[in-house]
Amino acid sequence: MNRAGVTSKQLFFLGLLGLSLILLATGPRYAPMYTIILLTAIFMYIILTMSWVIFSGPTGYISLAPAAFFGVGIYTSAILGKALPLLIVVAVGGLASSCLALFAGTLTLRLRGIYFAIFTFGLVELIKHLLLYWEIHFTGTRGRFVIVVDHTTVYYVMPGILVVLLLTAYLIRRSKFGLALQSIGDNEEAAAHIGINVTALKVVTFAISAFFTGSAGAIMATRWTYVDPYIAFNPLFSFMPVLMAIFGGMGRFYGPIIGAIIFGYLEEVLITRFPYYYMLLFGSILVIAILYLPHGLVGLIQRKGDLARKHANS
Amino acid sequence: MTQVLDVVIAGLLLGGLYALIAMGLSLQYGVARVLNVSHGEFIMLGGMTTWMLYNGFGINPLIAVAICGPGAFILGFILHRTMFKRLLAMSASPGIFEGNSMLASFGLLFIIQNIAFMIWGPEIRGYSYLAFPVDLAGALFGANRLVTLGFAIAIGLAFYTFLARTRMGKAIRAAAQDPMTAGLLGVDINLVLALCFGFGAAMASIAGVLISISYPVNATMGLEYTIIAIIVVVLGGLGSIPGSFIGGFILGIVGSIVTSIEPGLSLVAYYVIFMLLLLVKPTGILGR
Numbered sequence: 001m002n003r004a005g006v007t008s009k010q011l012f013f014l015g016l017l018g019l020s021l022i023l024l025a026t027g028p029r030y031a032p033m034y035t036i037i038l039l040t041a042i043f044m045y046i047i048l049t050m051s052w053v054i055f056s057g058p059t060g061y062i063s064l065a066p067a068a069f070f071g072v073g074i075y076t077s078a079i080l081g082k083a084l085p086l087l088i089v090v091a092v093g094g095l096a097s098s099c100l101a102l103f104a105g106t107l108t109l110r111l112r113g114i115y116f117a118i119f120t121f122g123l124v125e126l127i128k129h130l131l132l133y134w135e136i137h138f139t140g141t142r143g144r145f146v147i148v149v150d151h152t153t154v155y156y157v158m159p160g161i162l163v164v165l166l167l168t169a170y171l172i173r174r175s176k177f178g179l180a181l182q183s184i185g186d187n188e189e190a191a192a193h194i195g196i197n198v199t200a201l202k203v204v205t206f207a208i209s210a211f212f213t214g215s216a217g218a219i220m221a222t223r224w225t226y227v228d229p230y231i232a233f234n235p236l237f238s239f240m241p242v243l244m245a246i247f248g249g250m251g252r253f254y255g256p257i258i259g260a261i262i263f264g265y266l267e268e269v270l271i272t273r274f275p276y277y278y279m280l281l282f283g284s285i286l287v288i289a290i291l292y293l294p295h296g297l298v299g300l301i302q303r304k305g306d307l308a309r310k311h312a313n314s
Numbered sequence: 315m316t317q318v319l320d321v322v323i324a325g326l327l328l329g330g331l332y333a334l335i336a337m338g339l340s341l342q343y344g345v346a347r348v349l350n351v352s353h354g355e356f357i358m359l360g361g362m363t364t365w366m367l368y369n370g371f372g373i374n375p376l377i378a379v380a381i382c383g384p385g386a387f388i389l390g391f392i393l394h395r396t397m398f399k400r401l402l403a404m405s406a407s408p409g410i411f412e413g414n415s416m417l418a419s420f421g422l423l424f425i426i427q428n429i430a431f432m433i434w435g436p437e438i439r440g441y442s443y444l445a446f447p448v449d450l451a452g453a454l455f456g457a458n459r460l461v462t463l464g465f466a467i468a469i470g471l472a473f474y475t476f477l478a479r480t481r482m483g484k485a486i487r488a489a490a491q492d493p494m495t496a497g498l499l500g501v502d503i504n505l506v507l508a509l510c511f512g513f514g515a516a517m518a519s520i521a522g523v524l525i526s527i528s529y530p531v532n533a534t535m536g537l538e539y540t541i542i543a544i545i546v547v548v549l550g551g552l553g554s555i556p557g558s559f560i561g562g563f564i565l566g567i568v569g570s571i572v573t574s575i576e577p578g579l580s581l582v583a584y585y586v587i588f589m590l591l592l593l594v595k596p597t598g599i600l601g602r
Contacts, residue, residue, distance in 0.1 A: 060409075062413050062416075107593060108592070108593070111592060111596060113409050113412060113413075114349055114412045114413070114416065115548075115592060115596055117349075117413070117416065118349070118544055118548070118592075119589065119592050122541075122585050122588055122589060123589075125541065125581070125585060126582065126585040126586070126589070129578075129579075129581050129582045129585070130582055132578075133578045133579060133582065136578065137578070235537075239420055242417065243417070246417065276431070276432065277428065277432075278428075279424040279425070279427060279428035279431075280424070280425055280428035280429065280432075282424050283420075283421040283422065283423070283424030283425035283428065284421070284425060285421075286417065286418070286420060286421035286424065287397070287418055287421035287422065287425070290401070290414055290417055290418045290421070291397065291400060291401065291404075291418070294404055294414075
């Protein structure tokens with residue numbers, strides 16, 4: 001492979017990226033409302049997936065807590081939405097989720113493997129039922145109305161969060177911090193022995209990842225207008241990020257993003273076209289992806305690339 | 315005093331059911347290493363099939379046990395032979411296999427639940443069978459719930475004997491301790507794991523039959539029972555049949571005490587127990 005080829009390829013991708021950014025930024029001026037709403041949903045899924053990958057990707061701990069963080073964000077928005085400006089609500093939603101993650105992480109990150117997954121899933125259900133009990137017995141309502149924000153504002157805030165998230169994820173991946181996380185995933189005991197403060201690192205990363213999930217929840221709530229504990233703490237928001245990350249492939253930075261885009265779009269199409277078979281199709285894709293694409297789409301692309309290179313060499 | 319007795323007996327009746335559900339999951343997770351999140355869906359399949367057989371063809375629910383049990387066994391056996399065996403061969407380490415197989419079973423959950431929706435719809439179904447009251451030391455209970463407890467204990471004892479006394483049982487225990495070494499010593503490990511998965515599915519579906527005798531059933535009931543099963547399995551200790559029973563009865567009694575004070579909080583109480591347990595002793599009461 002020659003150097004000139006690489007640069008022109010990079011230029012091409014940069015150009016493509018720039019073009020799509022311009023299209024996305026000016027979208028609300030001419031695109032139909034449906035497209036804008038669809039794009040917002042896809043951005044949301046990218047945020048959920050990437051923030052899951054920040055923590056679970058390098059460390060290998062499967063967290064099923066995203067739904068809890070997402071729900072905390074949603075309820076922050078429902079409670080504070082009328083009192084504070086939108087951007088502050090989004091930030092507070094993220095911080096509240098971070099606090100939950102700090103607390104839960106300190107308690108549980110000693111647990112290894114599957115126990116951590118079960119615990120985090122239990123956390124979602126625990127908060128859901130406690131909240132339901134609280135709402136029925138003390139506030140006397142089951143659900144809450146959220147202040148309405150117009151679609152265009154939501155459409156611009158969501159990518160804003162995403163950009164900060166992508167920068168954070170990139171910096172973590174490229175720094176000493178990221179290397180330390182990776183070494184925890186490879187061999188936790190060895191990582192502790194070479195002087196990495198394993199627990200602190202895990203808890204902090206967990207909290208960072210929760211921040212973005214929570215702020216996505218806070219902004220998304222304004223689009224739903226009505227929430228109750230079952231909507232806000234829907235376990236599907238825990239599985240979706242895991243699924244999208246695995247489907248896209250975690251070997252490359254862009255893998256989970258591709259997974260989230262494809263799945264976000266697929267979900268919309270499946271729900272509108274096949275509302276009665278949606279879960280069946282969804283489950284089948286999940287099973288097939290795990291059985292036949294262990295390294296995700298990225299793995300598939302890489303294998304194709306390797307084969308092509310072999311042919312070129314021989 | 316009678317009130318206390320009431321609560322305790324209700325807890326024991328509930329606990330028998332929980333023990334049976336947990337025993338199935340304990341086999342699937344403790345031996346086959348699959349944290350089968352679709353466990354509850356097999357319970358649902360058992361319950362809904364029994365309802366259909368009773369309502370449509372007038373078949374006695376106790377005969378449905380003999381239909382649902384083997385049916386679920388075959389389904390579970392085939393699932394392990396096709397899906398989880400492939401995953402096991404593919405995964406680099408046991409930890410990766412646990413993660414992958416859990417995610418795959420989430421896929422199964424969605425598929426089974428959707429199929430059940432297509433067949434039976436979302437309505438809550440129930441029927442009346444053996445619903446006459448029985449006097450238990452001054453407390454009144456439905457005969458159907460006593461039958462449930464009887465079945466749970468009988469199946470538990472039978473399975474315990476099978477594990478303790480037969481050659482296949484010994485192979486299963488060996489596989490639970492160390493699959494690699496068991497394989498080296500001539501145990502057909504893939505067969506044993508598939509059998510365990512099948513047994514687990516069969517127990518779930520029999521539990522489903524028993525649940526449908528005493529409680530209403532619907533297509534989305536599965537996940538709640540899965541979570542209870544996971545809690546009981548962790549409480550009792552992985553892969554331990556007596557542990558499942560102890561855990562089941564403890565959770566049943568706790569559930570019935572909390573329900574008698576504040577019905578809305580029983581699930582919350584389960585989670586609190588579960589989380590405390592994970593923090594204090596993640597290996598469970600009888601765990602190694």
